[in-house]
Amino acid sequence: MSEDMEGVRQALDRLRIRIDSIDDTILDLLNERLEIGREIGAVKEKAGLQVLDRSREKSIFDRLVARSEGRPVSDTLIHHLYGIVMAATREVQRSRTIAYLGPEATNTHIAALQQFDYAGQFVPRTTIADVFEEVEKGSCDYGVVPVENSLEGAVNHTLDLLFLSPLSICAETCLAISHDLLSRETDLASVSVVYSHPQALAQSRRWLAQNLPHARLVEMASTAAAARKAAMEPGAAAVAGSQAAAIYNLQVLASHIEDSGRNTTRFLVIGRDETRPTGSDKTTIMFVTAHVPGALFSGLKPLADLNINLVKLESRPTRQENWNYFFIADLEGHREDDLIREAIDRMRPNCLFLKTVGSYARCSF
């Protein structure tokens, strides 16, 4: 090693010792914070108070943002980091169980982790119907299921189950599906085999041919199974979402290796909560109209009359009678808004059946 390189190594070692010591302190302080959170939880439980206190959380964010002004930890980073820390502090006060369409590391799992800030007990279920059932019978507080993909369209099974279910939509979350190359290796040269779902391999074919021309490509049942395999095998990599890296402790060797296309999936959180208005909300209703000319038109007319934006309209067979359909409409606004309330009241007499499935904050893309 040249003298120069030796100097660089020593400088890095010295600085990294300081980083290690800071990480230890941060971790000890986080553990102390969670322990205090647990004590706060006990006080609240005795007093019959709710775990979530938004105004306290807001005042913490405001104080920290002001404290860090002009320093490297930005406003956005504070919201991101402390959002996770606060979710964990709430979680030790009252654990939430979240059923999702599994197995582990699927896009639905990632969407669930993202939506609940990684705090909670996440329970994989094999089918969308099983997720609904867990929440309906009360063994889980929430369920997370896919509802729409930007390339494939609606997930009909989710819509059909929602039609029959007593549960509400509490939130929606969107996930940009992108493909990354994940491995326990730290450089591309050490990768000799790449595992993934056939679709993900196909969508990354050009990048793989250019960057790993000699690697063997092996098809797996899912990108999650591929990531799990890559985590166990030296010289192996997986094409999967970057979040699978955190779940399986893998390195992201390359990001966004898909050849083209923007592929986004929208997920719903189902449960029993009635969500408060946020100022940027959507309301989902489901309704059935009579089988006569103009029925859908008169059903929807109040929306036009009241100038309410119809974000989405889908139809599905009711399966109770042939050629009978129910409609799913997403309206801009919250069920507590006077305008939305008025519109639904006016729609009701024009429909054979109508239910509000939930009002929730719109996801940002």
Ligand SMILES: C=C(O[C@@H]1C=C(C(=O)O)C=C[C@H]1O)C(=O)O
């Ligand atoms: C710890 C508390 O419970 C929750 C968690 C908070 C936090 O992590 O700082 C703040 C407010 C509450 O939503 C609290 O009420 O102080």
